Amino acid sequence: MDSNGFHNKDEQELWRSFVSGNDQSLETLYRRYFDELYNYGNKWLNNPSLTQDSIQDLFVKLMRNRSNLTIPDSVKYYLLRSFRSIVLDKLKVNDRMKLMDEPKEHMFQVELCPEEQMIGQEEDKRLQKQLTEAIQQLTPRQREAVFLKYQEGLSYPEIAEMLALSQKATYKLVARAIQTLRTITDSATLIIAFFLYT
Template identity: 30%
Template sequence: MTAEGQPELTDEMLWARASRGDKKAFEALYRRHWPALLDDAYRRLKVRQEAEEVVQDIFVSLYNRRGALEIRDSVAGYLHRSVQLAVYNKVRSYITQRNYQRLEALRLTGFTEDALSIAEYRELNDALQHTILRLPEKCRQVFLLSREQGLGYRQIALELNISPNTVERHINKALKVLRREFGAMDAAPLLAVAMASGLTAGLMA
C-alpha cells in the first residue's frame, strides 16, 4: 500500500506505464531497484564506482529503449540479468585490454611473434599467475594490490592496516620467489610481462 492507502503498482504495471512515456513510473522503477542492482554489481566487481556505472548504464539503456523494448518475464529478473551481462562484458573488456597492454610491452622490448609467439607468451603469463597464486596469503594480497591496482606502498599499508616496511618485505619476498621460479628463463620476456604489470623496478633491482 502507498502512503495514500492506494495499492502499490507492480513492476510490470510501472513498466507498462513507463513504456508509454510515463517518466514518474520509470523513476519509481529506478528507485525501487537501484539499491539491489547496485549490491549485485558491487558484489561481482568489488569496485563501487564501476558498479554504479554499470547500473546507471543499464537504466539509461532501458529508458532509451522504453518504447520498443518488450520485457516478457519479470522486470526484476530482466534487470538482474542485465547486470550479470554488463559485468561479464566489463570484465572481458578489462582482460582483453590487459592482454593487449602486455603484448605491446613485449613488442616495445624488441620481441615480436617471431621471437616470442603469443602461445609462448600466454604460457609464460600462465606460469607467472600460477606462481603468484602459490604465494602466502598476505604476501599475495600485498603483491596483487601493487600489481593489479597499481597502489603504492603507503596506500597498501593503509588498505591493510600494516606498516609500509611490512608492505616492502612482502613485495620483496614475492619478487624473490619470481626470480627463483623464472631464473632459468630468458630474463627479457619475464621483464616484459612484469613491466606490463607494474613490476619492472622490483624485478630489475
C-alpha cells in the first residue's frame, strides 16, 4: 500500500470513529483540514470571516447528520466537495453571485500569497507580474480545476465530479489551462510552483 493508501486508511478510521460517536475524531479532522478548507473557500469568498463561518457550518452539518454518514473513499475529497457546496450557497445568499448559465464560473480567484510576493525583490517582481498576468488569462473554472489538481492533489475523476463535468472535459479543461499558462510563461515548472505556493 502506498503512502496515500495509508493516509486514506488513517482518515477513514478517524471518520469511522466520529460516525460511531467520538467527537474528538471530528475535531482531529477539523484541525488537519482547516487550513486547506480555508485556503480553498477564501478563493471563492475573499472574506476571512465568512470563510471561517463556512468551515464551522460544514462541521456543524457533519455533527447533525452523523447517523446518516457513510465512510468515504477519500475523506479529504468528501470534505472539499461538501465545503464547496456550502460556499456556493453562501455566495448565492449574499448576492455575490448572479445565477446565470454556469454560476460556478464566476468567482474563483488565485493570487500570490504574501510570502511569495516578498521573495527576491527585482527579479521576482518581474516573475510575479508574469505569473499574475498568466493566471488572469484563465477562466475561473480553469483556475479552480488547476488548483484542485496541483494544490489539493485531487484526481481527475474527483475534480470531474466536483465540477459536474465528464472526465474527458476535465482533462481538456486542465490541459487547456496549462497550455495557456505555458504559452504565456514558457515554463510548466513555474506554473506548478505557482499553484503549490498560493
